[in-house]
Amino acid sequence: MSPLTLRASRQASRPIKVSFEFFPPKTPEMEATLWSSIQRLAPLNPQFVSVTYGAGGSTRERTHATVSRLVRETHLKPAAHLTCVAATKDEVDDVVRSYWDAGVRHIVALRGDPVSGIGTQYEAHPGGYQQTCDLVAGIKAIGDFEVSVSAYPEKHPEAASLDADIDALKAKVDCGADRAITQFFFDNDHYFRYLDRVRARGIDIPIVPGIVPVQNFKQTANFASKTGASVPAWLAARFDGLDNDVETRKLVAAAVAAEQVLDLVDRGVSEFHFYTMNRADLVYAICHLLGLRDQNVKAAA
Numbered sequence: 339m340s341p342l343t344l345r346a347s348r349q350a351s352r353p354i355k356v357s358f359e360f361f362p363p364k365t366p367e368m369e370a371t372l373w374s375s376i377q378r379l380a381p382l383n384p385q386f387v388s389v390t391y392g393a394g395g396s397t398r399e400r401t402h403a404t405v406s407r408l409v410r411e412t413h414l415k416p417a418a419h420l421t422c423v424a425a426t427k428d429e430v431d432d433v434v435r436s437y438w439d440a441g442v443r444h445i446v447a448l449r450g451d452p453v454s455g456i457g458t459q460y461e462a463h464p465g466g467y468q469q470t471c472d473l474v475a476g477i478k479a480i481g482d483f484e485v486s487v488s489a490y491p492e493k494h495p496e497a498a499s500l501d502a503d504i505d506a507l508k509a510k511v512d513c514g515a516d517r518a519i520t521q522f523f524f525d526n527d528h529y530f531r532y533l534d535r536v537r538a539r540g541i542d543i544p545i546v547p548g549i550v551p552v553q554n555f556k557q558t559a560n561f562a563s564k565t566g567a568s569v570p571a572w573l574a575a576r577f578d579g580l581d582n583d584v585e586t587r588k589l590v591a592a593a594v595a596a597e598q599v600l601d602l603v604d605r606g607v608s609e610f611h612f613y614t615m616n617r618a619d620l621v622y623a624i625c626h627l628l629g630l631r632d633q634n635v636k637a638a639a
Contacts, residue, residue: 352608354628356382357417357519357546358621359613361390362400371616372404378618380414381632382625385609388446388486391419402436409441417486418442421450422473426465430473434480444484447473447515471509478514487511489518489545491532495566500532504539511541518543519611521565522550524573524594526601547602550613551595551620552577555587592620596627603628 358379363369376387389404391397401418408416418437420430437445449470467473470487477483487510490503497503507518518541523529529547536545552558555577559569576594580587599610610628612621 352603352606354603354630355385355609356625356628356630357385357387357611359388359390359611360404360616362392362397362404363616364400368616375614375616375618376408376412376414378622379614379625380412381634382622382630383633384414386415386417386444388417388419388444388611391421391448391450398433402433402440405437405442406440415444416442417444417446417484419446419448420473420477421448422462422467422470423450424463424466426463427467427476428465430467431476431480434477434483438481438483443482444486445477446486446488446519447477447510448488449473469506469509471506471513474510474515475513484516485514486517486519487515489520489532489536490566491520491523491528492566492568494521495564500535504536504541507536508539508541511543516543517546519546520548521567522548522562522613523567524570524598525568526598526605528568529602530605544609546609546611547607548611548613549595549599549624550615551624552591553615553617553620556581588620592623595620595624599624599628 360372360376363372379387387408389401389408391401405416405418408414420433420437422430425433434445447470462468467476474485474487477485487507489507490497493500493503494506497506510518520529520532533545550558552573555574559574561567562569573594576590577587580590602610612624614621
């Protein structure tokens with residue numbers, strides 16, 4: 339059996355599940371791009387699609403509008419991001435109830451970035467939820483929501499240690515979290531070492547790898563430096579000299595992401611969360627390599 343045939347048989351024996359993350363658009367042009375991407379990816383039948391939430395609730399209305407439209411106009415199951423930042427418990431609870439009333443049954447609960455920006459000191463609102471575990475408990479008290487939380491294979495940049503960070507994840511799970519989605523990473527060994535430590539702590543919820551197809555290497559590397567995700571030298575070398583060569587950069591980005599996800603599949607992973615950056619092309623191609631097919635095309639055939 340050839341390596342490709344063997345890989346295909348492994349994929350067939352473990353159904354692949356995916357989810358996609360989008361951010362709420364700021365302009366009519368961004369709105370058009372977002373919904374074009376949603377329409378492109380929706381036929382792949384994702385488990386859910388999540389919509390991000392700006393620091394301090396800065397995108398609250400746009401997030402709510404995007405999620406509500408997903409409920410009204412698509413068959414997709416939206417997951418609304420929600421943070422603790424710069425809001426009282428009552429204000430956050432009102433947002434949770436508004437999502438329930440809109441038909442949303444899944445929330446991605448996050449502490450959120452400091453109002454003054456990533457890298458600055460986080461200060462909880464004196465009348466708000468202090469940490470993510472408190473927010474998870476609050477959401478669960480309001481309704482029968484599915485709640486996803488974040489996880490950090492290379493440690494949250496503010497955590498004193500990886501063990502302390504895993505303690506924080508354990509607290510979120512103890513408060514009712516149903517799933518953890520990881521910060522993106524490029525070295526799969528980071529994920530598997532982290533998974534071993536998480537399971538050793540008795541945490542048994544799904545730890546879904548977050549995958550970011552590299553649309554722009556410099557932007558991705560800059561964001562990685564702020565979030566504690568390492569960028570291997572080999573990855574930088576792949577994109578060296580391609581700053582002004584968009585088409586080749588796309589091909590390289592697709593190859594890099596495909597190598598990563600197919601290696602994860604070979605090592606037993608069957609669930610992926612893609613940070614789409616509101617673009618569908620690379621994500622669609624990667625999902626195709628994972629064996630996912632457009633359900634509309636199947637139906638037409």
